[in-house]
Amino acid sequence: MPETAPATAPLIHARGLRKCFGAFTAVDGVDFDVAPGEAFGFLGPNGAGKTSTMRMIGTVSPVTSGTLTVFGLDPARHGAKIRTRLGVVPQADTLDNELSVLENLLIYGRYFDLSWAESRRRAIELLEFVQLTDRANDKVEPLSGGMKRRLVIARSLINEPSLLLLDEPTTGLDPQARHLLWDRLYRLKQRGVTLCLTTHYMDEAEQLCDRLVVMDRAKIVAEGSPRQLIEKYVTKEVLELRFPRAEGEADDSAHLDGQLDGLAERIEQLPDRVLVYTADGEAAVATAFERGLRPASVLVRRSTLEDVFLRLTGRSLIE
Amino acid sequence: MLALRTYRPLPLTRPARIVQRNMLVYRHSFMVIFSGFFEPLFYLFSMGFGVGALIGNVPLGNGSSVSYAVFIAPALLASSSMNGAIYETSNNFFYKLKHAKIYDAIIATPMSLTDVARGEVMWALMRGSLYAVGFIVVVAVLGLAGLGLLTSPLGLLAFPAAMVVGYAFAGAGMAATTFVRQWRDFDYMQLAIMPMFLFSGTFYPIDAYPPALQAFVQCTPLYRGVHLIRALTTGTPDATLLIDLAYLIALGSIGLAITSRRLGKLLQS
Incomplete structure (x- = not known):
């Protein structure tokens, strides 16, 4: 050798x-x-x-x-x-x-x-x-x-x-x-x-x-x-929505059934928040409010590798 | 940029770095080193001169007889080599292996597991030889004072012989320690060391035992060490010393080989 x-x-x-x-x-x-x-x-x-x-x-x-x-x-x-x-x-x-x-x-x-x-x-x-x-x-x-x-x-x-x-x-x-x-x-x-x-x-x-x-x-x-992975597996922006928990429900967003459908190409419902993957976060916020949704908090942020991981495995990096 | 130097150190160059590491540690508290120095001397004074005064002479195998202090002095030298080697390769080695985890860092360097094992044995031997030298010096001084503990010029060979005893127990002790899972397992090791110290012809000739028990005792490493050193200090060597040497060197070397293998299992999973 x-x-x-x-x-x-x-x-x-x-x-x-x-x-x-x-x-x-x-x-x-x-x-x-x-x-x-x-x-x-x-x-x-x-x-x-x-x-x-x-x-x-x-x-x-x-x-x-x-x-x-x-x-x-x-x-x-x-x-x-x-x-x-x-x-x-x-x-x-x-x-x-x-x-x-x-x-x-x-x-x-x-x-x-x-x-x-x-x-x-x-x-x-x-x-x-x-x-x-x-x-x-x-x-x-x-x-x-x-x-x-x-x-x-x-x-x-x-x-x-x-x-x-x-x-x-x-x-x-x-x-x-x-x-x-x-x-x-x-x-x-x-x-x-x-x-x-x-x-x-x-x-x-x-x-x-x-x-x-x-x-x-x-x-x-x-x-x-990092950039390639984000571009390939997730959208440019992520909209994070948190909803007040309804009576007797385990998940904060469980009562939403179907109200978010079609809001973006992919939506991830986590126990404590909803992630909406979209190219335009602000537009998605507007649509959500038009549909009568009233989230407790709204955050539009850039996508990260955390989102890539969630997308690929269905789980968070740090559990 | 990627040209990899081919550096071939001498066989003991890298093991010596373990010794250097331990010397750095003891530089901070070198007085601890001397703790092991006194034990064999205390035994020599209490048993050799104290109890010895009640006993009179002890017959050697060859028909001659010697004072009790002369009889037990070589055995105490062998025992102190054993204790020094065992102390360093049991508790201290276990601490470094399992608690301080210093070898986990060392194996990320060009040092091999064999270098580590050899280095720790070298260190145990150095520490043990310090005690041997101290003991021999005290015995020689007492000899000059007319107590005549060294009765043969062959006694000078007691020092290298004590090193051989140390080597045997360092190798064996280290191999045993690699199987230890927790501190209290060392109690079992003491269960082997203590009777060996008391019953291996250390304080009285093993003729006191029935033949079957004599044969058994002759198979223990401390008996071989005591036999070897006593023959040298009393000037009664014979061919059986070669059995002692072969036995002790083999024990140390087999212990070293087992240690290297076990370290591989423990550190390189």
Whole structure:
């Protein structure tokens, strides 16, 4: 096998990739390619098979069947070689709590065969990059969730990886911490680092991903850029209507039977609201009022990947 | 950009990084390391000199006899190697494996599971050898003071022999720990360690047992370690030391191999 892949070859290449745990199939024959320099995402709810896919790419989980190459290499045979060029941000923080912030980076560089001096040079630079310089000698434990996440990202960069795997990088973080993290990831992308991430936040996928696949129940159900997916599967705008709950009814909108028919090409009745998919939200509002409907609240908004997911699977991303 | 360096480290280069990691941890609290230093000395003073004064000499297999302190000193050295190795590879290793989950992060680097297992054994051995050196130094000083605990120049080999004992128990202890599911399972491990410490010819010759029991005790690793070190410090070596060595090295190596496999199951599902 050649050690150098041509620049146009995908960094990650998967065909019919499967992962089974006993009788349970976590990943059921997925196909995808990740090109150098792109930000690629796996969007899907918990349990869709995203983490299992990432672990296979990270060479820490054996492939059950199908083809997977990373940097053109087979993870089963060249695991260590692949990991040399890989940065991994796992879902759980896995920091070394017995070491200080700086020491976490120093020793991690050693695991990548860096000299102490080189490891220290990069560690200091990376602490600057993730804005943790003033916490360098602190213990890891008392850091906030956002700081720990940033430290994990710094740690994943110590070997200057050309491919960064991020498994739900911002889950559990407050909005401010998320935006800081997104900013750092965006800068990495500008430096030419290929990003491969999983998320169940549609806004994160829209912010970060050039291209993504939507995963549901171990399968890929759609693929494209965020814009393409929205154009293909949903309308430009969504009208959200909420109705006061009628006596003795389980759903707020259950009493509407048929009054919304024909208002738009597609209408989704959720327990707490009605989604009307339409090219012109304001026009749909007018029509609704003409028909005598009196919703408690009206919201016209741009369609999101959340709507794409709902359309494809009939369920919300975060349940 | 994608040219992948082919870096071939020496066999112990990467395991040594685990040792370095542990040294960083203990840099913050290195006094803890010395806790294991005193236990064998306390035994030596209380049993060897205290109880020993009541006992008189103990016959060795070859017809000669030695003072009780001389008899138990090598056994205490073997036991402290065992305890040091077991302590590091049971509780400490389990904490890192299941609670701190530090290996989950390490396996995302070029380090292999075998590197991890070897590194932790190296560390356990280093910690154990610190105790062995301390113990031997105290024994040598007492010897200079006229107590004559070391009766043979072969006694100098007690140190490498203690390392071999440490290796055996580090490998075996680590392999056992990979099967532990919760902290209280370690009670079972103590259930094996404690009787081995008391009954493996540590405090009295195993001639005291009926033949069947003697044969059984001779199959335990601590007996082999005690037998090995005692033959060296009392200057009574024979060919059976090769059995001790082969047994202990095999136990450590099999333990290491099992550990690598089990870590694969636990960390790379």
